[in-house]
Amino acid sequence: MKKQLNSAAIKALALDLDGTALGLNAEFTGRTIGALRACISRGIQVILCTGRAVEGAEKHRAAIGAEGPMVYFNGAEVVDMPEARVLSAGLMDLAVVDFCIDISRSMGVHYQVFFPAAAGSREILMIEKYSAEAEMYQKHTSIVPVIGDLKEAIAKPGLSGCIKGMFIAESAVQDLIRPKLTARFGNSMYMAQTFPTFLEIMRAGVSKGEGLRFAMKQRGLKAEEVIALGNEENDLPMFNAVGFSVAPANSRESVCAAADLVIGSNEEEGVAAFLEEFLLN
Template identity: 30%
Template sequence: MGRLPRLVATDLDGTLLRADKTVSPRTVEAISRISAGGVDVALVTGRPIRWLRHVYDQLGTPLPTVCANGAVVYDPVADQVLRADPLAPELLAQVVERLRAEVPGVSFAVEVTDSREFRHEVDFPLNWDRGSPDIRMIDAAADLHAVAAVKLLARAGAQDPDVFVKVVAGALAGLAEATHSSYSGLIEISAAGVTKAAGLAWYCAQHGLDAADVLAFGDMPNDVPMLTWVGRGVAVANAHPAVLEIADDVTASNEEDGVAAYLENLLDADRPDGDAGPQAHPTGRVGSA
């Protein structure tokens, strides 16, 4: 990759954002510095479009975003969806039918209209978005798959997410992708082949970038495809074990501004008087950043 990548791609929750969903001033400064150095920055998240404004406001600039775990590529400057890869209504119906047969007590919600709207069954617990006009409880089961959705969400009470995702993925093998980005037992389902890696690869292709040109940060299993696709994948110290296992490097936790620390290290090494040798990262791991 060389000292500086051509693109930095970062996950949001648990990676760039602190636990209170804020972006630290240090992180804002590091992103500004890397951008000023000629490196593009993109966000790659499981979040829907409607959850991005709060992040853009903190960063001070609306960065291009791969959202809904790769199903949507969004240009916030033009407020334009550049690409969407949803689950078609017929496929949604098949996925829902299969999971109802395999998972007792399962309930569902869908992200529709390129993830600007959210529809949920009556039994699906709402942990976010309460009172939002973009959130609607469906009246009949068929309404769940009446239109295409960029993401299907599944819950079945208290579940170990690592165990539950294997059950769901097994039931949907060859039909759809299943992953998770939290420890709450929420499973996120996308069309077959739709991952953060696929969405980011499409974005890179539009800008003449190869995987080797990209440095990416992440923390949860939905980040694994992206971190294994890019030239250098970096886990924050608080990452899920599956992410720590495959990462090329590990930086400090999200609470300790791990992304900022790693970018600062890269920028310092790239200075004309910088040390050309391996760089020590905040966790003590050494890598050839």
């Protein structure tokens, strides 16, 4: 049953970036920045809930001036910003990473891995070769990858796990990869399509929903005080963590069906229009 929005009760927005708040060029429009800043000025907190790394989301966070615990890597990390202090982290078992490397090599599919940060540094994105997919991801996120042998990297002493891995491939190829991982690991890892060509693999129990619940607890927020806005299957756990959920019209069909309200697409600045109508009028 679809819920009705009680605008007066809202104290925070849990905001997905790609495909939701960002336009087709993966940037905020001026109107969206203005609406989000206006919400913050009225005391409504903005919690980024994104599959992106801290580095890949930072210019967007800074553009709107949002602060406090944010959800990155689809919930694998919750980080207090702008200090970049990691509050929680869930690392994926290296056996899963190793198997994904085998799949990548045997199928000729691009695979990349985020390694946890060393003291005083940011997380490291590693690939085995620079490809069209790697170039697209770098343009999309502005993150420059390190090129090297992934098998050697995960075998280094002291490494207890990785933040997440990602295949970049068309949906038909992802459909071939998913059953291989399920047959090998069952429910001991988490898979989610986060972008039309992104299939992300993380530790079991990691999700935007769990990351958001942790961030909300840190901020002293109740579920009924938060609106979640998202467009992909990785946003569905986030919808279950809050009192009201919103999906832009460009969302996956299952996401639109799960949302309490469907708004204009990201191309139509749907998030800005929603905020202007329901929270800023």
